[in-house]
Structures are given as structure tokens and as C-alpha cells.
Amino acid sequence: MHILLIEGVIVKSRVEYIIYRKLLEAQARHGNFTFAYEETYQVDGKPFNIHPDFVIRFVDNRVIYWEHLGRVTSQSYMKYWDQRRKIYEAQNDFGKVITSDELHGISDEKIEKVIENIVINAQVSEDNSSRYSNMHFSLR
Helix, strand or coil: CCCCCCCCCCCCCCCHHHHHHHHHHHHHHHHHEEEEEEECCCCCCCEECCHHHHEEEEECCCEEEEEEEECCCCCCHHHHHHHHHHHHHHCCCHHHHHEEEEECCCCCCHHHHHHHHHHHCCCCCCCCCCCCCEEEEEEE
């Protein structure tokens, strides 16, 4: 499934659509960041073949890579995530990665809370195991 947004961006899922819309709302409220959907990840200044779901750039040069892990129950999907994680770790960017899942559903309020944590640079996580990232959230 692909969803075309008014801004000309095509997202791949309903959850990414909701996250995108909530990021737009937060951007209008705060004005201190920009974001892109599936922007090419750069390694040593060169494009690399991964595309974080959302790259959030703040005016203070802070960068966040938000990876929504939509299929954490799939072994092959998680193997792919582990490969991506190793790339972030090798580039010393793993501390900039925020992950989310929808195992228990989604709620607009929870997505807004996650975005607010990102905006205020709160280093919190709902999963202390660091299995997915150092900052992982359920969207419900």
C-alpha cells in the first residue's frame, strides 16, 4: 500500500502516514526542525543504500533517524533490521536512532508524545534491552 500526501510525498503505510502528519503538526508548532521521508542515508558523504523512514534535522544540527519497525514479529524483517543497525553502529549514528513498533496498535496521542520527546531531546525509552535501539517506543 502506498499513500500520496498533499505535499507530493508517497509513504508506504498507514502508520507512516500518521507519523508524517504528526511531524508536520509538530513542525508548525515548534518550527525548530525539518524532516524528510526515506531520505538516502549518507556514509562518509556518499549515498548508502538505506533510507531511514524519517530523518529529522534540528536547527542546532542535531539529527534523528526514526525507523518504524512495522514487522518486528517477522524473523526475516528483523534480520534486515539487524543489518541496518550494524551500519548505524559502524557510522557512530546508533545514538541518533529512534525506533517504534505497532505491536499493540497505534494512537495519535502516543505518536505526538514520541515526537515531543524527540523535540525536547528527552533520552527515554520504553525498552531497556536496547534490542531495537536505545530509544524505542510502542505507538500505543
